[in-house]
Amino acid sequence: MTVRVASPVGGRVVPLAEVPDPVFAQAMVGPGIAVDPERAPADAVSPVDGTVVTLHPHAFVVATDTGPAVLVHLGIDTVKLKGEGFTLHVVKGESVRAGQPVVGWDPGKIEAAGYSPVCPVIALDAQPDELGEQRASGAVEAGAPLFTWHR
Template sequence: MSPTRILAPVPGRAIALRDVPDPVFSQGMVGYGAAIEPPHQVLDAVAPVGGAIVRLLPHAYVVMTADGVGVLVHLGLDTVALKGEGFTVHVEQGDQVSAGQRIVTYDVPAIVAKGLRPVVPVVVMDEREEGNVVPAESVGTEIACGTDLFTVNS
């Protein structure tokens, strides 16, 4: 299988996954990847890869590539408790999407106003080998939506 490039679904400061203040993500329990601290504005979160939307919740989505790489985008920490408030979904579960296609509009100021962290973990689902995920040089810097975030070799 060839390497899969994972793109930033939102703009902001790219950070290492281990720096996410949630052990489920920082310890790689879901999988490995990177995260983004987004600016405090309303943003369109996009597909980090092309593929099928296999799981769609207002605060999170999973895109599965044709090669079977599942990428989770989780918009904020503990945002499941908001029951969709602050999120507008633009696709349906099962849809085929292109990398960079708008999936969810994310109201970051509304999330921050609720006292929640807006950080966006992006992980390869069920990836158990941390070494298979190679962060892009952009990690640690401010990046635009669609910038390379990491590559997965699995």
């Protein structure tokens, strides 16, 4: 089975190792890739078709119907903002399609508040060798392919 994971935000692809948080940089929660978002208000979109199984203002997890789940974390340490600056567009348990808006946010304001707006996109419970084609670098639009996950 192959899951195609799309970028939840527009911006520039960066390796997970460059994320300024050791939990993500060392792939402790799973392998993936990160996107340094454009600094304009935008909606973070679902990276896959599935069900929203975890939903916080700063992060969400969408589980596919076949099991694999993808974590999107909007910025680093943004949990400290206690939801300020984020707008939820869905509820936990809701079915979503890839590209559907999940959370509205403003990466520029996140950065101005002293936090990194970089967005890790993680294949939860995956082994590093399960990730196939990855967009290695460069610009990416929200909803564009980011990586494939072979499970």
